[in-house]
Structure formats: structure tokens, C-alpha cells
Amino acid sequence: MDKKAAMPMKQQTVVLYPSPGVGHIVPMVHLAKVFLAHGFDVAMVIAKPPAGSPDFRIVDVGDLAASNPAITFHVLPPVPDADLAVPGKPPFLLTLQVLRRYDGELERFLRSIPRRRLHSLVTGMFSTSAVDVGARIGVPVYAFFASAAATLAVVAQMPALLAGRPAGLKELGDAPLEFLGVPPFPASHLVRELLEHPEDELCKTMVDVWTRNTDAAGVLVNTFESLESAAVRALRDPRCVPGRALPPIYCVGPLVGGDGTGSADQGRAGAERHECLAWLDAQPEGSVVFLCFGSRGTHPPEQLREIAGGLDRSGHRFLWSVRTPAGAGDPESLDAFLPEGFLERTKGRGLIFRSWAPQVEVLRHPATGAFVTHCGWNSTLEAIKEGVPMLCWPLYAEQLMNKVFITEDMGVGVEMEGYRVGFVRTEEVETKVGLVMESDEGRVIRARAVARKKEAVAALEDGGSSRASFARFLFDVENLDKQLGK
Structure with a gap:
């Protein structure tokens, strides 16, 4: 697609409103860069979750803004939440409810931009109440789904499934669930909140928030069409949600980093080259197993010892980013968590570090041959874009479903049993x-x-499927604006 031809006639502003947390804001930053490349101004609006929320890792907006000076960042004023913080309420439920309270502040910010300059509002997958804000202002609202298209297909079909099972899904255990466009997977692999009783407040709120992604004028998905063709076809199939036509789906990914905005390198643009990359330089091509479990992935000491034992016995080179739970002992002492003599036996063929991992750069390095991962979608896309096979060890959220997609649908990984x-x-x-x-x-x-890597690269090139999909999105926004009488 010719970039000049895609430039808008007059510079307009796109407002991005991501869900809180690094795993949601970082992909939105990559989406912002796509808008910038097409000549738009971009304002990213940040709503902070309740203090101490464990569900969304807090992002340092100052560091993020310094790393991305072309994007305007606006942090919404805090909203009252004390009356929602009742004893026993799940923290994630509190976060979702607090996000709704930001709608008024978001509307005030949007109204501060002249309507003729306001191109569109793009909301995050958990910030979907903003659809109502856009409707009041008369601005096109689109959702950005930062997870897999297959997950979106499951989310779209959840209300019908829950309506048919008034007692909920937890009792199904590992019985297989079947959704249009998605490989069968155990019911236990659903996002934990969706397994609760349908009348449970958290379950109801979660279903409402997620399914409201499809109330937007369209959904931008961080994937590329050939990677999840069955799920994308399902989302365009009238049978997906009988009696309702879902909005257009735009596959615009993979939106991943390596330039200071990746899932593991947020806020570290311009930092010195990490020592582990120099270590990788000295290793043979494709010889190193990289282990990293994301910003929230931790293991107790007894599990770390099992991992170490397996790496020791495998004889393969490894690079291991270790995190331990709070209260698990001295965080600076590796000896306390590893088998006796392990560090000495593996000296030279293994490197363990306790600090931040430059994940994109490690996956891109020629010495990396495999990736032991928690299957977060950002990490999954980073591995796919670099052509690195995955050993799948899901921990929480939609990662268990991602494991199924990676191993059974995409065929680029194996599961770690246990x-x-x-x-x-x-x-x-x-x-x-x-x-x-x-x-x-x-x-x-x-x-x-390797084949998936080539597909990912092709999707983002001129004439590629993701470039074409984004162009189609811009065309549709223009037509919708005309309908709204802008």
C-alpha cells in the first residue's frame, strides 16, 4: 500500500484508550506507531487501576513518553474508588468497575479536541465502556483486542454457552469445549473468571466487558490472518453468534517490539546492551534454550529446582530469566533455589539472571533455538515473528487457551506436561x-x-494482509464519519 496515498487530507487525532497494564499498553504503543506512519496525531489516554492492583502491572508513563516522544500521553485524573473496595471483592472486579468510573473524565478529554480533528477512539479490550462515551460524542469507536483472534471468537460465543449452562462451567472439569473456528480445548482452560457461576458478579462483569468489544464499530486484532485463519473466518461467519452480525475484524499484527517498547523492554529504550546478549554472541547458532515467564510469572523454589535439574540433564545451552514469589527467601541468592552444584556443572553452557530480560532481542538472536514461555499473547507473537519454536508452560489468564492454539492450530510448539x-x-x-x-x-x-516467521514478515510488508487490513479500517472510518455527519 502506498503510504502517501494513505495520508489523510488534514492532520487528525486518534485517541487510544488502552486497558491498564504493560501487556495492554505496550501493544497499543505499537498500534500508535502505525497511525503515526499514516500521518495522524496520536494521543494515548491512561487510566490508572486501583492502587496495589495485582491484575495489571503498572506502567511508568514518564518512561514510556520519553521513549515515544511522537505520542502525546494523557493520564486521567484519579476517580473515587473507596466505596467499591469492599472486603472480599476480587481485585480484578474492582479494577473493571473502577474503569467504568473513568468514562466521565475520558469524555471531558475527548470534548477538548475539536470534533473535526477527532478521527476515532480506539479502546482496549477491558476499557469497552468507552463505546458509550464515543456514542455520546458521535465519534467512531473501535476496539483493539490485544490477544488472539481465537480468544475473541471464544469471547463472542461465551454468552450463548453460559445461557445453556445455568450452573456454570466449572463442573465440566477437563471436558472438551467446542467453539466455531477454535480447536477443542478443556473447559478448565477458559479464563478462570469465566468458570464461575454465571450469576457471580465477577463472571457477569467479565463477560459483559469482553463481549462489548463486539459492540464497537469494528475490532482491530493483534494477529495476522494466515496465522489464525479459522478463527478469523468464524468471526465473519453468521453462525458465530446466531441472530447477530459481528462488526468487521481487522487483523493488523503482529504488533511487537524490540525498539524499547516490547513486552519485556518497556521503558528501557537507549539502555546499554544487556550482558546476556554478549553471552549469546559466543554461542553456536540455534543452540540456546531461552526460559522467561513474563512480568508476573514466578515459580516456587521446589519448581525452580525441577527446572534446573531438567536443564542440567538435557545437556543443552540455556539462558534463564528467574523470578521467585515474594517471601520465597533471599532474592539475591540463586544457590538457595537450585540443586547443589548446579551452577558449577553448567558453567559455560548456561546463564541465569534475576533482572529484566530483553526478550525481543534474545528471541531475535541467531543463537536462540527454543523458547520456554508462559504463552502470553505478546510473547507468543514475539516468538512467531522471530521464528522460534515454543515449549508451552501456561500459568494464568488466557494463556492456557493460547497453549492449545500454539500447539494444535499453529503447530509451532509443544506443551510442558504438568x-x-x-x-x-x-x-x-x-x-x-x-x-x-x-x-x-x-x-x-x-x-x-520459520514458515510462520515468513508469513508474519509478509503480512506487514507493502501489499501484505495486515497492511491491507489497516487500509480497509481507515476507509471504513471515513465512511462511518460521513454517516455520523462529521
Whole structure:
């Protein structure tokens, strides 16, 4: 697509309103860069979650703004939340309810921009009450779904499933669930909140917030069409939600980083090159297993010992970003968490560090041959874009579903058995590392990963599917504006 031809006649402002937390704001920053490349001004509006919320890792807006000077950042004034913070209320429910209270402040900010200059409002996947704000102002509102298209397909079909099971889904255990466009997966792999009784306040709020993504004029999804073709077809199929036509789906990804805004490098643009990259420089191509479990992924000491034992016995090189839960002992002492003599035995072929991991750069490095991951969607896309096969160890949220998509639909990973019970044994770590790094099956998976990488690159090139999808989105916004009488 010709960039000059896509430039708007007059410079307009796009307002991005991400859900709180690094895993939602960072992909929105990458979306902002796409808008900037098309000649738009971009304002990103940040609503802070309740103090101490464990569900959304707080982002340092100052660091983010310094790393992205072309984007205007606006932090909404705090809203009262003390009356919502009742004892026993799940923190995530409190966060969702507080987000609704920001609607008034968001509306005031939007009205401060002349309507003729306001192009559109793009809301995050948990900030969907902003659809009503846009309707009051008469501005086109689109949702940005920062997870998989397959997850969106599940979300769209959830109300019908819950209506047919008034007692809820928890009792199904590992019985398989089937959704249009998605591989069958155990009911236990749904997002935990959706397993509660349908009348439970958290379950009802979660379903409402997520399904409201499809109340927007359209949904921008951080994926590319060939990666999730079945799910994308399902979202365009009248059978997905009988009696209701879903809005247009625009696959605009993969939107990932490596320039100071990636899921693991937020706020560190311009920092010195991490020591682990120099260590990787000295390793043979495709020889290193990289282990990293995201910003919230931690393991107790007994699990760390099992991982270490498996890496030791595998004989393969490894790079391991270790996090331990609060209160698990001296965070500076690795010896307390690892088998006796492990560090000495693996000296030279392994590197362990306790600090932030430059994940995109590690995955991009030629020495990296496999990725042990928690299956967060940002991490998944980063691995796919770099052609690195995954050893899947999901921990929470939609990661268990992502594991199914990665292993069964995309074919670029294997599961680490034991994640369902929260404990992976030494033997499993040794076996799966060997499978991906050495076996014929591993060679097939690695070849698929390389093929997916080529597809991801092609999607973002001129004439690629994601570039074309974004152009279609801009065209649709223009037509919608005309209908709104702008």
C-alpha cells in the first residue's frame, strides 16, 4: 500500500484508550506507531487501576513518553474508588468497575479536541465502556483486542454457552469445549473468571466487558490472518453468534517490539546492551534454550529446582530469566533455589539472571533455538515473528487457551506436561527440551516456526494482509464519519 496515498487530507487525532497494564499498553504503543506512519496525531489516554492492583502491572508513563516522544500521553485524573473496595471483592472486579468510573473524565478529554480533528477512539479490550462515551460524542469507536483472534471468537460465543449452562462451567472439569473456528480445548482452560457461576458478579462483569468489544464499530486484532485463519473466518461467519452480525475484524499484527517498547523492554529504550546478549554472541547458532515467564510469572523454589535439574540433564545451552514469589527467601541468592552444584556443572553452557530480560532481542538472536514461555499473547507473537519454536508452560489468564492454539492450530510448539497441576517435573523438562532441540519432530516444529516467521514478515510488508487490513479500517472510518455527519 502506498503510504502517501494513505495520508489523510488534514492532520487528525486518534485517541487510544488502552486497558491498564504493560501487556495492554505496550501493544497499543505499537498500534500508535502505525497511525503515526499514516500521518495522524496520536494521543494515548491512561487510566490508572486501583492502587496495589495485582491484575495489571503498572506502567511508568514518564518512561514510556520519553521513549515515544511522537505520542502525546494523557493520564486521567484519579476517580473515587473507596466505596467499591469492599472486603472480599476480587481485585480484578474492582479494577473493571473502577474503569467504568473513568468514562466521565475520558469524555471531558475527548470534548477538548475539536470534533473535526477527532478521527476515532480506539479502546482496549477491558476499557469497552468507552463505546458509550464515543456514542455520546458521535465519534467512531473501535476496539483493539490485544490477544488472539481465537480468544475473541471464544469471547463472542461465551454468552450463548453460559445461557445453556445455568450452573456454570466449572463442573465440566477437563471436558472438551467446542467453539466455531477454535480447536477443542478443556473447559478448565477458559479464563478462570469465566468458570464461575454465571450469576457471580465477577463472571457477569467479565463477560459483559469482553463481549462489548463486539459492540464497537469494528475490532482491530493483534494477529495476522494466515496465522489464525479459522478463527478469523468464524468471526465473519453468521453462525458465530446466531441472530447477530459481528462488526468487521481487522487483523493488523503482529504488533511487537524490540525498539524499547516490547513486552519485556518497556521503558528501557537507549539502555546499554544487556550482558546476556554478549553471552549469546559466543554461542553456536540455534543452540540456546531461552526460559522467561513474563512480568508476573514466578515459580516456587521446589519448581525452580525441577527446572534446573531438567536443564542440567538435557545437556543443552540455556539462558534463564528467574523470578521467585515474594517471601520465597533471599532474592539475591540463586544457590538457595537450585540443586547443589548446579551452577558449577553448567558453567559455560548456561546463564541465569534475576533482572529484566530483553526478550525481543534474545528471541531475535541467531543463537536462540527454543523458547520456554508462559504463552502470553505478546510473547507468543514475539516468538512467531522471530521464528522460534515454543515449549508451552501456561500459568494464568488466557494463556492456557493460547497453549492449545500454539500447539494444535499453529503447530509451532509443544506443551510442558504438568502445567495443569502446577508442577512440571525434571524428566519433563529434559524430555521436551531434547524433543524440540534434537528430534525429528522438533525439526518439523522448527520448520513450521520459520514458515510462520515468513508469513508474519509478509503480512506487514507493502501489499501484505495486515497492511491491507489497516487500509480497509481507515476507509471504513471515513465512511462511518460521513454517516455520523462529521
